[in-house]
Amino acid sequence: MEENKVIEGNEKVEDKQEEPEKVELSKEEYEKQLNAEADRRVTKALNTAKEKWEAEFGEKLEKEKSEAVRLEKLSADEKEKELREKRLKELEDRENQLKYKELLSDTKGILHDEKIPVKFADVLVQENAEKTKDKIDAFKKEWQSAIEEAVNERLKGSTPKKPSNEKEEVDPFLQGFKNL
Numbered sequence: 607m608e609e610n611k612v613i614e615g616n617e618k619v620e621d622k623q624e625e626p627e628k629v630e631l632s633k634e635e636y637e638k639q640l641n642a643e644a645d646r647r648v649t650k651a652l653n654t655a656k657e658k659w660e661a662e663f664g665e666k667l668e669k670e671k672s673e674a675v676r677l678e679k680l681s682a683d684e685k686e687k688e689l690r691e692k693r694l695k696e697l698e699d700r701e702n703q704l705k706y707k708e709l710l711s712d713t714k715g716i717l718h719d720e721k722i723p724v725k726f727a728d729v730l731v732q733e734n735a736e737k738t739k740d741k742i743d744a745f746k747k748e749w750q751s752a753i754e755e756a757v758n759e760r761l762k763g764s765t766p767k768k769p770s771n772e773k774e775e776v777d778p779f780l781q782g783f784k785n786l
Contacts, residue, residue, distance in 0.1 A: 706731065713738055720746055 631639065677685050712735065713727045720742070730745055732738040 709735060709738055713742065716742055722746060722749055 677688060680688065709731050710727055713731050714724045716739070717724050717727055717730070722742075722745070726745065730738060730741045732741055
């Protein structure tokens with residue numbers, strides 16, 4: 607054990623730094639402790655997720671309550687108008703989500719046909735099909751040039767050196783046959 611004494615102001619504080627103890631465990635004990643630690647971590651993650659969900663749900667509930675209170679104060683025509691606008695907004699949001707999914711699906715199909723990795727689809731999707739196609743075409747040119755450059759770099763090498771004919775090595779064994 608190593609002790610460090612630190613003086614802060616007029617007080618002496620002792621800070622003990624211990625080397626970790628080596629503990630030998632059987633396989634069963636090790637697995638039991640490993641499972642206990644895994645359970646502890648999973649429980650902690652679940653509790654964190656639960657707290658987050660409860661907070662989000664509480665916020666959403668409060669928002670809905672305040673919206674209901676606000677709607678109660680409105681006249682029948684105003685309520686109807688508000689509800690119609692809310693439904694229209696929800697419908698537009700769903701429509702936009704469907705358009706995005708359709709564009710994403712089309713983009714993935716085009717990328718597959720062009721033999722470009724499909725994982726780039728999220729990056730290449732634009733607000734409409736025409737802009738998406740333009741983006742794919744530009745990306746394809748860059749992708750092909752990058753591949754070509756990488757292939758050329760790998761194939762690049764030095765040309766083989768010509769053997770020098772200045773002095774040929776003579777095999778003494780073969781030389782004996784020539785002399786016969």
